Amino acid sequence: MMLIRRGRGSGVAAPSGKKLGWSFWLCIGWLTVVILGAIFANLLPLPDPTAALGAPQNLGPSIHHLLGTDKIGQDVLSQIVFGSRVSLAVGFGATAIGLVIGGGLGLVSGFVGGWIDAFLNSVSLIFLSFPGIILAIALVTFAGHKLGVIVVALGIVATPLVFRLVRTSAQSFAQREFVAAARALGASGIRIVFREILPNVATTLVAYLFMAVGIMIFVEAALSFIGVSVPPPTPTWGVSIDQAVSDLQSNSILWIWPSLALFFTILSLNVAGDAIRKFFGVKESFL
Amino acid sequence: MKRFVLTRLAALVPISLIVSFFTFLLTHLLPGNPVDVICGTGCTAAGHAQLAHQMGLDRPILTQYWLYLDHVAHGNLGKSYLDGETVAHALGQQVPATLELVLASQILAVLVALPLAIFSALRPGARFDRVSAQVSYGFFSLPAMVLGVFLVEVFAIKIHGFPATGYTALTANPIQNLHDMVLPVITFGVGSVAIYYRILRSDLVATFQEDYITMARAKGLPTRYIVLRHGLRPSLLNFVTLAAQSIGFQLSGAFIIEFLFQIPGLAYGMINAIGSSDYLRVQGTVLVITISFVVLNLAADVLNAFLDPRIRRQGAAA
Numbered sequence: 312m313m314l315i316r317r318g319r320g321s322g323v324a325a326p327s328g329k330k331l332g333w334s335f336w337l338c339i340g341w342l343t344v345v346i347l348g349a350i351f352a353n354l355l356p357l358p359d360p361t362a363a364l365g366a367p368q369n370l371g372p373s374i375h376h377l378l379g380t381d382k383i384g385q386d387v388l389s390q391i392v393f394g395s396r397v398s399l400a401v402g403f404g405a406t407a408i409g410l411v412i413g414g415g416l417g418l419v420s421g422f423v424g425g426w427i428d429a430f431l432n433s434v435s436l437i438f439l440s441f442p443g444i445i446l447a448i449a450l451v452t453f454a455g456h457k458l459g460v461i462v463v464a465l466g467i468v469a470t471p472l473v474f475r476l477v478r479t480s481a482q483s484f485a486q487r488e489f490v491a492a493a494r495a496l497g498a499s500g501i502r503i504v505f506r507e508i509l510p511n512v513a514t515t516l517v518a519y520l521f522m523a524v525g526i527m528i529f530v531e532a533a534l535s536f537i538g539v540s541v542p543p544p545t546p547t548w549g550v551s552i553d554q555a556v557s558d559l560q561s562n563s564i565l566w567i568w569p570s571l572a573l574f575f576t577i578l579s580l581n582v583a584g585d586a587i588r589k590f591f592g593v594k595e596s597f598l
Numbered sequence: 599m600k601r602f603v604l605t606r607l608a609a610l611v612p613i614s615l616i617v618s619f620f621t622f623l624l625t626h627l628l629p630g631n632p633v634d635v636i637c638g639t640g641c642t643a644a645g646h647a648q649l650a651h652q653m654g655l656d657r658p659i660l661t662q663y664w665l666y667l668d669h670v671a672h673g674n675l676g677k678s679y680l681d682g683e684t685v686a687h688a689l690g691q692q693v694p695a696t697l698e699l700v701l702a703s704q705i706l707a708v709l710v711a712l713p714l715a716i717f718s719a720l721r722p723g724a725r726f727d728r729v730s731a732q733v734s735y736g737f738f739s740l741p742a743m744v745l746g747v748f749l750v751e752v753f754a755i756k757i758h759g760f761p762a763t764g765y766t767a768l769t770a771n772p773i774q775n776l777h778d779m780v781l782p783v784i785t786f787g788v789g790s791v792a793i794y795y796r797i798l799r800s801d802l803v804a805t806f807q808e809d810y811i812t813m814a815r816a817k818g819l820p821t822r823y824i825v826l827r828h829g830l831r832p833s834l835l836n837f838v839t840l841a842a843q844s845i846g847f848q849l850s851g852a853f854i855i856e857f858l859f860q861i862p863g864l865a866y867g868m869i870n871a872i873g874s875s876d877y878l879r880v881q882g883t884v885l886v887i888t889i890s891f892v893v894l895n896l897a898a899d900v901l902n903a904f905l906d907p908r909i910r911r912q913g914a915a916a
Contacts, residue, residue, distance in 0.1 A: 437613070437616050437617075439846075440613055440616075440617055440888065440891065440892050440895070441617070441620070441846075441888050441891075442845070442846035442847075442849045442887060442888065442891050443846055443847060443849075443850070444846075444847075444849050444850040444853060445849065445884055445887050445888060445891075448853075448868070448872070448884075449621075449624050449880070449884050452872050452880055453624050453625065453877075453880075525739065526847070529741055529850070530850055532741055532743075533741065533742075533743070533850045533851075533853060533854050536743050536854055536857065536858075537853055537854065537857045537869050538869065538872075538873065539869070539872060549743075552743050552744070552747065553743075555747075556743075556747055556750075556858065559747070559750065559751060559755060559762075560755065563751060563755065566747045566751070570741075570743075570744040570747065570748075573741055573744065574739060574740055574741065574744055577739040577741065578735065578736065578739035581735055581738060581739050582735060585735070
């Protein structure tokens with residue numbers, strides 16, 4: 312028993328002496344603000360994002376409307392805060408689906424090998440032969456423009472990517488000495504997967520999950536920009552940008568606010584993911 | 599080499615079959631029923647059944663798939679129920695615009711990314727490398743619509759230098775075509791520069807640490823010769839594969855750009871077809887783009903084998 316426990320620790324890269332750096336904490340700070348804003352949007356002193364409320368149209372920033380109003384008198388800040396809900400739900404929801412299904416199967420596939428591995432790997436390659444955006448658009452178009460459908464559709468896009476990442480990582484750890492030692496001590500396959508391999512794979516995974524959430528938020532914004540996401544009047548960042556673009560002549564700064572929210576959120580996820588990757592000493596590779 | 603290419607080409611058959619089956623299933627298994635849409639609001643049960651029969655939707659699913667395959671093999675992707683135009687004809691009209699956008703922007707991206715990556719990789723960790731790594735992260739995180747709208751705002755609305763939207767076919771008026779495509783191509787290209795730069799840089803850094811590079815240096819060969827003759831070739835291997843794979847991700851950029859600049863390409867056509875529930879056009883576009891993506895990846899593998907003799911032998915043995 313003792314030996315197994317000690318073996319588990321030996322595979323994890325020791326992060327001693329390294330720091331995550333101020334940029335990492337800045338990014339985490341921004342993400343915290345966005346997430347808290349999305350959760351507590353109803354409690355914030357914001358006007359209803361979908362109600363025109365008789366407010367003047369195309370108003371500049373003021374104390375009543377911090378980022379002004381759009382062409383039908385809706386509050387821009389409120390639209391962005393409420394719009395973050397869709398982005399975050401899709402980003403984290405789709406990644407969670409990818410993590411549970413793709414990660415679980417990848418772990419099994421990488422550890423067990425044999426025909427199960429060959430079969431699952433072929434299935435993942437088939438899914439990967441569809442460009443992600445096409446798969447997402449096709450599923451949403453034919454299954455309906457609902458939040459749940461979009462989360463599942465992007466979850467399906469994420470699953471084979473997480474699968475391949477976890478599988479490769481699990482394969483390399485399955486051949487390490489501490490796994491052989493656990494086997495020699497008579498540990499069961501399930502125990503080895505959960506106690507020996509999973510903790511090691513997890514460090515690699517955490518870094519890439521941040522980026523995965525960023526990519527999912529990016530794809531959702533693209534989908535809602537081209538009108539293949541949740542239907543109006545639900546505000547999303549992509550729709551806000553699209554509406555601002557259609558009115559670029561009369562209000563030339565409106566597009567900046569949702570664009571900045573989107574950009575800083577994706578940037579934060581990428582920078583934070585990269586900082587964690589370096590912190591754990593995970594080798595850089597493109598998915 | 600020949601055998602490797604043939605094995606890879608053979609693998610294309612099952613993949614294409616599976617991809618076409620999935621595409622076929624789209625219109626059949628998912629909740630949105632094409633018959634409902636085509637039949638319209640005043641649809642009777644009899645009219646519904648007749649239409650389903652006309653479209654062959656009342657036959658067994660495998661029979662339907664076989665008919666679909668037979669039609670696709672003859673270049674028949676069905677007709678738009680809106681105007682009766684064949685899907686194949688509509689797609690044929692759209693391909694040139696998308697092809698021009700993708701080719702021009704990717705060539706631009708490689709031309710910018712390659713020298714930047716070489717310069718970074720020659721002195722990894724130096725100021726130039728650190729700054730460009732940060733900047734590339736910024737551009738990597740910049741959604742195409744954000745950059746696109748910024749360029750439109752500055753160069754089309756403030757300066758009136760380029761048109762915000764519109765497209766002239768290359769064959770109709772080449773000068774006007776180039777003028778129209780400047781902003782879209784730059785928007786698309788900048789996003790790709792960040793991706794290509796990161797792939798090439800990390801690869802070149804690894805290559806420059808190889809023994810044969812040290813050997814070449816020890817022989818006193820000029821840096822330019824070492825970079826171009828010894829460094830670039832192995833690094834291009836990974837680049838070719840990863841660049842081809844990244845096209846799948848970058849396609850989302852094509853959708854955003856064709857939509858924003860209203861370029862009548864495949865993506866813009868597909869968005870319109872979705873808007874009007876023109877299912878067969880959506881299905882046809884999915885099929886064409888996916889098969890192109892599969893073929894592109896295959897081409898990348900073959901090119902890889904051409905560049906790296908080791909892969910060639912492995913492939914022939916397998």
